[in-house]
Amino acid sequence: MIEIQNLTKRFGPVAAVSDLSLTIRPGEVLGFLGPNGAGKSTTMKMATGYLAPDQGTVRICGHDIVSDTIAAQQRLGYLPEGAPAYGEMTPREFLHFIAGVRNLKGAAARTATERAIAGAELKAVLDQPIETLSKGFRRRVGLAQAILHDPEVLVLDEPTDGLDPNQKHAVRGLIRGMAKDKTIVISTHLLEEVEAICTRAVIIDQGRIVADATPAELAARSANGRLDEVFRQLTTRDTAMTGAAA
């Protein structure tokens, strides 16, 4: 469960996220959509405790991310934008480090690591330094790191970016498989991905929610029944206005 209330973040005069409220329940896979710079990543950074909000609160399974950070982060798996990882480590060492930090020991650590490796299909590259891996494999290392401790809440920033169609299919299968009892948020630019795995789609533009519905409902709003049409309608109008104002 993620409860976001009146979340606001400004960078100088620009409001990256303004007064955003959103509750995501277990069993939901929420697709977080929006043009570049709409505030998707900033919202995720605040929800996971990397950035402090200017206003508003985020609670992860009831734990406030600002005042009860560690408890909230223990329940959270997070794939940051660009899937950062320590390049000099191999996936095996890296996941071992994550298991240690997640307080998993002995058999529990082994089981969790093996499950994450299988889930993200990393077996082939386990002992190569992460910096030598392809973009797709790096993304999967980040994904394995996020799901290692079987968290209640998953926040994935562009989990399929840089993957080939087969890998995308596999990662979507993985997310769908975990969806039953978890709260999952994914940000993406791929509208077909939202239709494929999300139970709910939220479109944000200039830090505000402009649409919140199931992918099918959203698609039905356009004349041709396509999600990308709705996306364009909802997010270009504001851009046009900004252009006129400037």
Add this chain to the structure above:
Amino acid sequence: MSLLWPVFKREFKSYFATPLAFVFIVIFLFAMGAFTFYLGHFYDNGVADLSVFFGYHPWLYLFLVPALAMRLWAEERRSGTMELLLTLPIPLWATVLGKFLAAWAFAGLALILTFPIWITVNYLGSPDNGVILASYIGSFLMAGAYLSIGACVSSATSNQVIAFIISVVACFLFTISGAPLVLDAFRSWAPLPLVEAVSSFSFLMHFSAITSGVIDLRDVIFFFSLIGLFLYANMLIVDLRKSG
């Protein structure tokens, strides 16, 4: 406390993942040897002690320790792993301390590898090994103090070169704060107690007190409180930058 260990281990190992560890240790040992034997005229002095050797430590640390510390936080910021590190459920103090201790342990390792010079001096004569042990401890404490300054500066930037240069300057000021160069700048306007306070921050003064063979609790407390102060500042900087 248990989360400090994985942070420490990862950081310590990362020194050895690149040629950094090797290059650092080789240059450290080579410079120590060169300073002691050529600049310090170790043989000509005809005295079996290591005061010449330890006398060069502050000056060598001045450049080498910031090189060791500059990557601690700046690299995490640059490569984006900072976001990963700060969203893992590790208390911030454990991250800060774990990283610092890893760098300190590495510096300690380099220091231990200077043992051949201790063997040499024992072969040549009969030095006071108590003084030498005290000096090693003092040198290690001083390296920790330099490192805490470097770690703190590194946490404020994503540029390792900037981190290095600012650390060197900050370390230099702490090294010579008892020297006329610094004190004269204060003497003209500051009240005497402040001038004395500034001069008491001198690493050279505290270090040479220890290398004379007496480990005075006040000198030990000085180095530890300085480390504590800069690591606390390090924590504040990391926390502050969360607010964007």
